[in-house]
Amino acid sequence: MSMPRGTTDAPGRLMRELDWNLLRTFVVLAEAGSVTGAAEKLRLKQPTVSAALKRLEDRLDKRLIERRPGHFRLTEAGELLYREAVEIQGSILRLSTLMREVTDEVQGHVKIAVASHVVCPLFDATLAEFHANHPKATLSIDVMTSRDALAAVTAKAATLAICLVRQRNPRLEYLRLYREFFGFYCGPPHRLFGRRDITQKDLAGLPTVSFETDRLHDVLRPVTLMRAEAELGERIVGQSSHLEEVRRMIIAGLGVGPLPVHVVRRDVEDGLLWPLPPHDRRPAIDVHVVWNPHARMNRAEEAMLSGIKERIERTPIEERTYA
Structure with a gap:
């Protein structure tokens, strides 16, 4: 016509x-x-x-x-x-890789964007199983902010992201990987370190160290509310987007700061950090696996995503909650 x-x-x-x-x-x-x-x-x-x-x-x-x-x-x-x-652009960059991977054996490269210091046994088990089943496949794990990790998945520059999520993009898919709880800590130089008689009132007005996302409109909003409830000082003397650096500043005595309880348990046992109140109202933060359903994945990427989805689906959230 x-x-x-x-x-x-x-x-x-x-x-x-x-x-x-x-x-x-x-x-x-x-x-x-x-x-x-x-x-x-x-x-x-x-x-x-x-x-x-x-x-x-x-x-x-x-x-x-x-x-x-x-x-x-x-x-x-x-x-x-x-x-x-x-x-x-992301699709074009992947074409040559996809063409090289036409073979009977699963191979190819999986790129994972991970927020700072993800501690998750389920994720570790997925990596171990993936390598055992597909020894010719390769992996790279890039540590970045949650915002950058989501941007990498959106641009098809990463296979999947493991990060915090504030606002969901309808173009992406999300699964909760695990739940962690945050508490306040101080380091050996701090005047509260080692004291067992501390109450929440003792935190009022103290200088703080925290994450760049510790804001009311960002992913660590529950931590911001806990900081406000404890009446900690409004002035944050040290900030970072990486957990390791927030931990470093707290241990160095710059101020009181929030950290995931299960991540720093060993530091508490080793005498590097001291837990502070509140001990019974710690905020829960969810960490997600995020991927782009519009990305053309190679066989290794498909196997990795399938493996982590299967583990999440067969593991109750109670077993993926780290208190």
Whole structure:
């Protein structure tokens, strides 16, 4: 059937004429926040980057970036294109790996993005079983903030993430891996260390150390509320996105700080940390496995995801709760 006069096959024309290099340049430009920064990353001249943006806007017939001196912002169309282009980029990067893995034996690489200091026997058992069943497959585990771990999964740059979740992205899938509880601790130099007569009132006004996500609108909101209830000082003297560094500052005596109870149990036994009240109202924090159902996974990735999902489904949450 012929198309009505005056109309064109816009989607088909876009598919034929759109150059992937233009999309790649746009992704770098959006992430760099300036033409100068994008040109440096791409090792191109600034006029070349500006011309690429102009060609892309002409092809799409949409303004993608609002630019003027001191102002750089993606338009609504630009935000939409950036999200889609990041996913396309992730799919293209995976093509060569997928083609190499056409074989009878499960092999391939699994990249896992993990929040700082995940301590979970169920996850460890999954890794052991995976390696025993698929010795030719390889693994890499990158430690990063929960926000970055989720971004890596969204961009198809990681197979799965193990992290805290504040707000769910409808494009991703989530399963609770385990539940942990946070308590307050101090280190040997602190004046409360070793005291057994401490009450919650003794914490009022004390300097604190905490995580960057210890805020009312972020993933450690329950910890923020516990800190407020204990009337700890509002001034946080030390912050980090990594548990190991928060632990380091607490042990060094910078201030009182929150840590997962099961993670630092050995430190308490070794005399490096001292638990503080409240002991009976510790907030629960859930750690999730997150993956992108739109990502094309290799066989090793499918095996890893299947293994961890099966273990979660057959293990009651009580056995995945670390008090």
